[in-house]
Amino acid sequence: MNNKKRKIAIIGAGASGMMCAITAKKQNSELDITIFEKNDKMGKKILASGNGRCNIINTTFDETNYHAGDSLFVKKALEQFSFATFKKFCLDIGLVLDVKEDGRCYPLSNEAKSVVTLFSKALSEQGVQVRLEHDVGQIRHEKGVFFVDDEPFDTLVVSSGLGAASQLGSSEDGLDFARSFGHTVAPTFPALVGLELADATKRLFGVKMRAKVSLYIDGLFKEEAFDDILFTNYGISGFAILDISTAASYALSLGSSVYIEIDLLPQFDRNALFTLLRKVDGDLTGLLPAKLVDIVSSKSIKETTHNIQHLRFDVSATHGFDHAEASGGGVLTSQINPHTMESQKINDLYFAGEVLDVVGERGGYNFAFAWASGYNAGKSLAGEIIK
Ligand SMILES: Cc1cc2nc3c(=O)[nH]c(=O)nc-3n(C[C@H](O)[C@H](O)[C@H](O)COP(=O)(O)OP(=O)(O)OC[C@H]3O[C@@H](n4cnc5c(N)ncnc54)[C@H](O)[C@@H]3O)c2cc1C
Structure with missing residues (x-):
């Protein structure tokens, strides 16, 4: 497939969407990527995470750290993405990790905002367009073209998260988009919550x-x-x-x-x-x-x-969801390719992050899955993975 000048829309500038865009552009600078974000800034959840310090990942993670409809999907999705992959990615964008004895990792700055600043800088250096304060309301798919609020794109990535902590902009819009494409959704429930x-x-x-x-x-x-x-x-x-x-x-x-x-x-x-x-x-x-x-x-x-x-x-x-750190349930993973995050129902439609039916334990595992799935999708968009 010739990926040149493909127009890609990513919904959500959270952990998975940003990782997806940077990974894709790094491998294929010809891609034309636009991220739509309803908030007035990117990565609001990253900013709020780990009490403002951001427990950004864990040194070890596998399917046993997740509650998911299909743990084999999680195993396969995590196969191509290790702590070493993430550490290298971070170093490339100038982010140095502080690895604690129990495996939890934080930015060495000890400030979540440094994570968002460096991801934003990488996105801008790679030429990814970010449309802030754009709350995507409608998506149509006609003759292989995705219309995001009437704007046409060749490829669509839904990385809009789920409903935990709605005060940070979270929504279940991704589930409506998934349903409109014929995907099945597992009922959601609050996770990591009192x-x-x-x-x-x-x-x-x-x-x-x-x-x-x-x-x-x-x-x-x-x-x-x-x-x-x-x-x-x-x-x-x-x-x-x-x-x-x-x-x-x-x-x-x-x-x-x-x-x-x-x-x-x-x-x-x-x-x-x-x-x-x-x-x-x-x-x-x-x-x-x-x-x-x-x-x-x-x-x-x-x-x-x-x-x-x-x-x-x-x-x-x-x-309740507003007090939860994450959401369980989401888009059924049996309809997604774990190596590419592409839909098995609709070509060029991808899902990444919490919107999928995967939720992690406390300790950096939710970000780990967001990074891993965003990375897989990004590589696939760049044409690096043979589908
Ligand atoms: C208070 C708190 C602390 C946490 N601490 C940690 C931690 O320390 N370690 C850890 O691993 N995990 C932590 N988590 C969980 C982690 O933040 C999430 O699992 C992770 O951010 C999910 O990434 P995502 O990219 O899938 O979704 P999100 O980060 O939720 O990003 C989705 C983005 O999509 C945008 N969006 C939604 N709908 C639309 C729409 N219709 N149009 C445009 N944009 C839209 C949202 O505004 C959001 O910015 C924490 C969560 C919370 C709430």
Whole structure:
């Protein structure tokens, strides 16, 4: 296929769209690429990520780090993109990574805005046109031509993300575009999000500690996490909760019953804790925050031991898309080629990033998939991958 002077439209200047455009132009400078972005600046989610520091990737990632309709798709999509690929890409645009011991990576500047500045600079150096404040409303496909709000293009990349954190411009428009092309969409659900608890927990508001959280779905153990928990005015949040929240949210979306059990002192096994409580005469003052002492204390030391290690709360809902870091569900990947991100239904139509039915764990995995899928699509646009 002759890719010269092909007009390419990319919807969304987020992580995946920017990566796609830069990769494509680097390999084939003849491409004519326009990115449409509804916000007044690019990469708003990158700016907000990692508390303004941007946990930009992890040194290791594979399909096991994702909740996806088809994990084989994720495996194949990640095959051509490693941490080394990303590190080199970053260095080429002037971005140096700070690799932490646990594998999480941040810009060495420790500022998310440096990521967006350098991606923007690379886009402008490569001659990619970026149309800010252009909220794409309509896409038509006639005789092999894509019309983006009536402007014709040969190729279309939908990298418009999903609905988490709508205050940053997120939308589910990409799903409408996908449906209009005959693609199937898996229902979306908030991921990496706080949980609302059915039991009144207002009296625990503000309590923060490290604990082990176990997730149960329809009465069966699903997974556990050990990290911070924080009781809020709506329920519970903190890193341990975010870590189990995607599975909890997915289960809630299916109508399953969901509860969590918190082990407040996981450093002790049952016998050790029982012995310790006997030693302090059941007085928990020196062991737990005061608000929790009230809740778990019982006259029987045996029962108190149990309460501390199995503090149970029914989960009624998640805290919702606006408070979520990501979205699960999305365009079904069985209809997408994982090596090129091209639709298997419509030639020259591509999808990249969160709009696909793939959502990652906390730790840089969502950006990892956005970069990887944008990279695959970009290479394919440049004609580097034989379809
Ligand atoms: C608060 C917060 C913190 C996060 N922190 C991290 C982190 O530290 N590490 C990590 O790996 N992940 C993190 N994430 C998740 C990560 O930001 C996303 O998974 C990632 O940005 C997805 O990239 P994307 O390109 O698919 O979509 P997005 O980054 O959402 O980009 C899509 C773009 O499309 C635009 N758009 C949508 N509809 C239209 C339309 N109709 N017309 C024109 N433009 C449109 C949007 O404005 C947006 O700019 C965080 C998310 C949030 C909300």
